[in-house]
């Protein structure tokens with residue numbers, strides 16, 4: 001069984017080592033691959049060039065290195081009928097929940113304000129609010145959104161979530177569909193976006209959405225840059241309607257040097273690192289899935305390409 005790896009070179013080697021340790025019969029080859037394309041059974045990829053995966057006539061499954069599959073779903077030349085599997089692995093989930101807690105607490109505890117005060121050498125207290133005075137609303141109740149909400153539970157925030165289909169989660173007020181979005185937003189003092197990038201979610205964080213949030217709300221985007229209308233966010237921050245934003249993903253990455261986000265005092269940003277797949281734990285998920293398919297069983301976490309996630 002041969003698997004083609006296309007990630008960055010350093011991480012590609014970490015993957016190859018971890019895969020072979022977990023599945024000695026598996027042969028791994030790195031992209032770019034100059035051998036016979038017919039020999040490739042599986043591909044484990046991050047942002048492959050468009051049309052690249054069509055070159056392998058015997059491909060049985062495509063594994064995304066990341067949880068998001070927009071890098072694959074947007075390829076018009078993806079080979080037809082080959083299942084695409086998204087990444088679900090404990091290291092990635094834990095990393096995202098850590099980041100969401102960090103960002104929520106930053107806004108809750110006025111860290112942007114204290115950073116501004118520090119720059120001005122101002123020693124002043126801002127009255128602290130109890131966690132139950134705020135509602136954290138998470139857009140997207142998938143693997144990552146649900147775990148982030150579970151991880152937030154001990155802090156005592158009121159919790160809400162929004163998804164496409166109805167959900168029932170203990171301790172979380174659940175909303176769904178376009179009909180439920182307005183009420184969900186109206187209660188969200190801290191809004192976290194953990195949606196996949198699809199035609200429906202593109203530009204969802206726009207001026208209409210921001211206008212529905214309570215005055216002083218904060219926005220955390222850890223989904224995809226394409227979900228945020230950046231100029232609408234800047235306008236909502238500059239008008240004071242939003243108190244701050246934590247951004248990990250951007251329309252254009254790396255963020256251009258002249259972009260106002262770099263220096264905006266109400267923005268905390270990171271370079272798309274909210275969570276990374278951990279090869280050592282992720283290989284167990286990939287190997288188990290390959291073994292399932294080789295044994296004639298169904299793959300887990302197959303993406304619905306029509307839906308886009």
Ligand SMILES: NC(=O)c1ccc[n+]([C@@H]2O[C@H](COP(=O)([O-])OP(=O)(O)OC[C@H]3O[C@@H](n4cnc5c(N)ncnc54)[C@H](OP(=O)(O)O)[C@@H]3O)[C@@H](O)[C@H]2O)c1
Pocket residue numbers: 066067068069096139140141142143144145162163164165166177194195196197198200201222223224248249272273274275276309
């Ligand atoms: N910044 C980073 O470092 C980083 C790292 C990993 C992942 N991510 C992003 O996080 C995303 C979520 O990952 P995941 O594993 O949690 O995905 P997932 O398990 O597929 O969950 C997606 C959730 O979004 C909801 N959803 C999708 N389209 C919707 C729509 N049009 N309206 C309302 N809800 C919608 C789904 O609703 P249903 O439950 O009703 O289907 C589901 O609850 C990824 O796609 C990726 O873009 C970012």
